Amino acid sequence: MDIKQLRSFIHIAELGSLSRAADRLNLSQPALSRQLNLLEENLNTQLLERTGRGVKLTEAGRILAERARVILGDLARLEADLSERRDHVTGHVNIGLPPSAGIVITGALVEAVRERYPELSLSIAEDLTGDIQEGLLSGRLDVGALHDGMISRSLHSEPLWREDLFLISHPSQVPENATEIAFEDVVRLPLIMPTPKHGLRAKMQEAAFRAGRPLMPVVEADALRVLVDLVHRGLGHTVLPRSSLVAELSTGRLKARRIVQPGMARTVMLSWLQDRPLSAGAKAVIDTLRELAGTVPMGD
Secondary structure: OOHHHHHHHHHHHHHOOHHHHHHHHOOOHHHHHHHHHHHHHHHOOOOEEEEOOEEEEOHHHHHHHHHHHHHHHHHHHHHHHHHOOOOOOOEEEEEEEOHHHHHHHHHHHHHHHHHHOOOEEEEEEEOOHHHHHHHHHHOOOOEEEEEOOOOOOOEEEEEEEEEEEEEEEOHHHOOOOOOEEEHHHHOOOOEEEOOOOOHHHHHHHHHHHHHOOOOOOOEEOOOHHHHHHHHHOOOOEEEEEHHHHHHHHHOOOOEEEEEEOOOOEEEEEEEEEOOOOOOHHHHHHHHHHHHHHOOOOOOO
């Protein structure tokens, strides 16, 4: 049984599509199909059934997918343990951070890594949670921060910090001394929100569905800078953690009201690919992020 074939099979099983798995793995679909055929021949069993919408696992395929995740995870940890050099960390680490988390942690992360591991270089990409997840799954990123939600089972994920969410508004649109706002009142306002690809939008839509309220933003924008600028212009309101807008809130440029009834929060998750060995550099970054997470403000 070939390890490469197992890794490819896990991606096919997760996505339910040969074409999408081929895109993620940067392979042609015929090449991926050959890997699957060889795996089925070696095991002498059918692992997938073709459907009109893609593929689905057979019973044998389901068993293999569960066992393969364990095997590949153990192999990755073994390879990392055998190759690790804790006394001399070098190399390069690619990190993905969503914009709001990046504002909070990037400076401290780079400062700490440069001080402790001067021969380790970093590339930091700021992107949406969905794009960071795809970067981790494809191997383009070594370590990433994701917001809780639909995180792939192929990723190891652990909580870094929790963020309370606030309604962010222009000062002229906030009643005097108002510090809280009910969720049902939030969804009645003209909202400026990220597109559905963003984890925050998905969280808002889920809360709106539970409340029996429609969520219909007046503007969609996936850039934090654009969201903040549009709110400052008085064109609507948005939802963000306070920690990502410290400067704007401290100067009074924007106002924040805690969302209540129900309260809203999200968790920033530290993530990496389970079946890919972590370099000593990636482990150093992970340990540093774990340490720095304790310094991040959770709410007020």
